[in-house]
Amino acid sequence: MDHFSLVDGQLFAEQVPLARIAEEVGTPVYVYSRATLERHADVFREGLAGVARKHLAFAVKSNPNLAVLKVLAGRGYGADVVSGGELDRALAAGIAAQDIVFSGVGKTEAEMRHALSLDIGQFNIESEEECQMLAAVAASMGLTARASLRINPDVDAGTHAKISTGKADNKFGVGLHVGPGIYQRLSALPGIALRGVAVHIGSQLLSLDPLEAAFGKIGELVAHLRSEGHVITHVDLGGGLGVPYQAATEPPSPADYGALVARVTRDWDATIQFEPGRVIAGNAGVLLTRVIRVKPGIRDPFVVVDAAMNDLARPALYDAWHDFEAVHPDGTRMMANIVGPVCESGDTFAMGRDIDTVSAGDLAIFRTAGAYGATMASSYNSRGIVAEVLVDGDRYAVVANRISPAEIMAAETVPAWL
Numbered sequence: 216m217d218h219f220s221l222v223d224g225q226l227f228a229e230q231v232p233l234a235r236i237a238e239e240v241g242t243p244v245y246v247y248s249r250a251t252l253e254r255h256a257d258v259f260r261e262g263l264a265g266v267a268r269k270h271l272a273f274a275v276k277s278n279p280n281l282a283v284l285k286v287l288a289g290r291g292y293g294a295d296v297v298s299g300g301e302l303d304r305a306l307a308a309g310i311a312a313q314d315i316v317f318s319g320v321g322k323t324e325a326e327m328r329h330a331l332s333l334d335i336g337q338f339n340i341e342s343e344e345e346c347q348m349l350a351a352v353a354a355s356m357g358l359t360a361r362a363s364l365r366i367n368p369d370v371d372a373g374t375h376a377k378i379s380t381g382k383a384d385n386k387f388g389v390g391l392h393v394g395p396g397i398y399q400r401l402s403a404l405p406g407i408a409l410r411g412v413a414v415h416i417g418s419q420l421l422s423l424d425p426l427e428a429a430f431g432k433i434g435e436l437v438a439h440l441r442s443e444g445h446v447i448t449h450v451d452l453g454g455g456l457g458v459p460y461q462a463a464t465e466p467p468s469p470a471d472y473g474a475l476v477a478r479v480t481r482d483w484d485a486t487i488q489f490e491p492g493r494v495i496a497g498n499a500g501v502l503l504t505r506v507i508r509v510k511p512g513i514r515d516p517f518v519v520v521d522a523a524m525n526d527l528a529r530p531a532l533y534d535a536w537h538d539f540e541a542v543h544p545d546g547t548r549m550m551a552n553i554v555g556p557v558c559e560s561g562d563t564f565a566m567g568r569d570i571d572t573v574s575a576g577d578l579a580i581f582r583t584a585g586a587y588g589a590t591m592a593s594s595y596n597s598r599g600i601v602a603e604v605l606v607d608g609d610r611y612a613v614v615a616n617r618i619s620p621a622e623i624m625a626a627e628t629v630p631a632w633l
């Protein structure tokens with residue numbers, strides 16, 4: 216459920232007409248709904264009511280906007296970060312260092328040092344080599360890093376190849392069969408306190424089966440590690456729950472997911488950690504855009520909008536679907552291709568789509584753009600970096616200024632010798 220809906224023939228974000236935001240802030244612009252973010256955060260937590268000890272960390276990479284992070288911090292969420300930059304954002308948004316989990320295959324020594332000096336909650340380490348570096352850095356600082364070993368359970372998440380992370384040939388984690396040996400060697404290192412295992416098999420999962428398969432393997436590994444004398448207090452089950460980009464798609468509900476987790480982890484006697492991203496932020500945001508013109512095509516016309524692949528990369532990257540709706544629909548429909556102005560054929564949001572009739576100057580939205588949207592924006596084609604707005608009831612604020620092409624150009628210099 217979200218708070219973007221038609222009232223008296225026009226689309227609102229909560230109680231704010233989207234047309235007003237377009238008028239005052241310009242387009243393209245991402246619009247987030249605080250009520251939707253909070254609702255999703257609460258529904259996800261309620262789904263896990265059957266899990267006795269848990270920790271929720273929002274996957275910052277899905278939407279790192281400071282205001283969004285602050286909203287989720289207010290709902291008791293920590294942060295799952297994958298870079299020093301995300302770590303600093305989480306802290307700036309008021310998330311306690313203890314509630315931060317640092318994931319990712321390429322943590323640098325400088326990032327480790329920074330995170331250790333802040334005493335973050337946990338490092339999820341993805342290789343023996345990484346752990347050796349972390350242990351050495353921590354020991355040199357006279358500290359001990361709390362860490363979990365990320366396992367690659369070799370299950371097919373059944374999602375898009377570019378967002379699958381749990382197959383043996385993906386770069387993430389270490390294989391199940393080598394896990395115990397690595398765990399044994401690492402637990403002997405000074406500077407590190409290994410306390411558990413982590414798993415994250417991919418994103419936009421539309422079935423619980425791969426998760427159940429992965430969690431089952433993790434449960435067996437936990438039992439095995441304990442039988443070898445290791446103390447396992449934490450198990451991180453990652454994120455990955457899908458969202459309905461199209462009405463016909465029915466992802467598992469947080470309640471179904473929570474029931475599975477409660478059942479599978481009942482005897483684990485550990486704190487279960489979660490790293491949801493998309494399921495919290497996806498439907499809490501839309502990309503508001505204006506139609507520049509409608510150009511005839513061979514079959515269907517091209518609706519050229521002022522948002523492009525540099526603002527919302529998912530269709531170009533993952534062939535992703537985003538529902539397109541007019542802000543002032545007149546009740547009629549048209550068949551159209553929806554494209555942006557960028558000079559790439561990949562800058563296509565939809566081909567042969569049945570949409571609300573729109574014409575030049577009309578406003579429209581791409582739905583489900585709150586996750587993996589603004590955060591992937593670039594200035595390709597010397598376009599600006601898209602602005603972001605957060606709505607709260609009948610008020611809104613710009614939570615990320617548009618960065619103009621002139622500001623981007625100002626960061627460049629031409630050497631005097633040219």
Ligand SMILES: *Cc1c(COP(=O)(O)O)cnc(C)c1O
Binds near residue numbers: 295319417490494
């Ligand atoms: C991307 C990612 C997540 C979040 O995935 P969602 O599908 O957005 O829930 C969680 N954990 C890790 C390690 C990730 O890389």
